[in-house]
Amino acid sequence: MIGPTQAGELGSMTNSVSEIADDSVVNVSDTLKESQVMEVLHQLDQELVGLKSVKTRILEIAALLLVDRMRRGLGLTSRPPALHMSFTGQPGTGKTTVALRMAAILHRLQYVRKGHLVAVTRDDLVGQYIGHTAPKTKEVLKRAMGGVLFIDEAYYLYRQENERDYGQEAIEILLQVMENQRDDLVVILAGYKDRMDTFFQSNPGISSRIAHHLDFPDYTLEELLAIAQLMLAEQMYRFSPEALQAFEAYLKRRMLMPRFSNARSVRNALDRARLRHANRLLAKGGNVSKIDLMTIEAEDILASRIFHDEIPDSEQQAAIK
Numbered sequence: 001m002i003g004p005t006q007a008g009e010l011g012s013m014t015n016s017v018s019e020i021a022d023d024s025v026v027n028v029s030d031t032l033k034e035s036q037v038m039e040v041l042h043q044l045d046q047e048l049v050g051l052k053s054v055k056t057r058i059l060e061i062a063a064l065l066l067v068d069r070m071r072r073g074l075g076l077t078s079r080p081p082a083l084h085m086s087f088t089g090q091p092g093t094g095k096t097t098v099a100l101r102m103a104a105i106l107h108r109l110q111y112v113r114k115g116h117l118v119a120v121t122r123d124d125l126v127g128q129y130i131g132h133t134a135p136k137t138k139e140v141l142k143r144a145m146g147g148v149l150f151i152d153e154a155y156y157l158y159r160q161e162n163e164r165d166y167g168q169e170a171i172e173i174l175l176q177v178m179e180n181q182r183d184d185l186v187v188i189l190a191g192y193k194d195r196m197d198t199f200f201q202s203n204p205g206i207s208s209r210i211a212h213h214l215d216f217p218d219y220t221l222e223e224l225l226a227i228a229q230l231m232l233a234e235q236m237y238r239f240s241p242e243a244l245q246a247f248e249a250y251l252k253r254r255m256l257m258p259r260f261s262n263a264r265s266v267r268n269a270l271d272r273a274r275l276r277h278a279n280r281l282l283a284k285g286g287n288v289s290k291i292d293l294m295t296i297e298a299e300d301i302l303a304s305r306i307f308h309d310e311i312p313d314s315e316q317q318a319a320i321k
């Protein structure tokens, strides 16, 4: 007869239901502590602004996996839950960032062996010539095993207008692996919501294997400002009070212009502000204080082309990509 303590040791999963008494217990706090998942969840909450519904769903998934672990510890076997996901949202809403965190969480909860993320697009999976696609897709899948395969703009895999498109071959291989190796690989399909919906409609096989749809909303002005301050603090910079006001004015304009891409536009704008800050300090010469070296001033923001109704160069280029 296996006692509660032994049953609580979740390492070996060989116990069978009959050996373990129904009143055996496993401790929730111990399981949480042992998995160290709370640290990652806490970090996710601290380091990512907003994304409330995404964070809630991640908590729910963590709870599911923890309970699954406790159940296995007491000999209650079941197929591991399917965890393939879709992340939909506009550019710069945090999809890639959250996918990376998700890989770490799934690793802590022992859902995947390694917890790495392999990010790909159509070109990494689909070949140009006959016979090239299968080896390419299989090679990517091999690299991703034990972790997360993140397919950005997944809908490009499917070209409705062309029945013989090699993308179809990649989709079929993916489907098989999503079904048969789902306990060692999580596939996350990412992209714009409307295009993803169309993709799912045309590919019910894929759609039915996606357990979680996470939608990443556009950030509000307040969230973008909080993201900016977080990004600056991470690099030991900060806004002067006037610079914060100037940045708010900057964002209000930028949000209305073409090719605005949420947190990514914030990051780009801060990189340019840092450049101007550096040039201003050099031009000034003489002594600079630690405060000077840390502080972005309003002029570093107000010199932006945005205030002359032009999109900054780096964002123009990003748009061409």
Ligand SMILES: Nc1ncnc2c1ncn2[C@@H]1O[C@H](COP(=O)(O)OP(=O)(O)OP(=O)(O)O)[C@@H](O)[C@H]1O
Residues within 6 Å of the ligand: 047, 048, 049, 050, 051, 089, 090, 091, 092, 093, 094, 095, 096, 097, 098, 227, 230, 261, 263, 264, 267
């Ligand atoms: N909620 C957030 N809090 C703080 N930083 C964020 C947040 N969301 C995104 N970022 C930052 O913004 C940048 C862009 O995010 P990310 O690359 O994850 O977006 P994405 O949705 O994958 O965009 P794309 O569709 O263009 O690939 C990253 O530098 C990331 O760290």
Ligand SMILES: [Mg+2]
Residues within 6 Å of the ligand: 095, 096, 097, 152
């Ligand atoms: Mg991305």
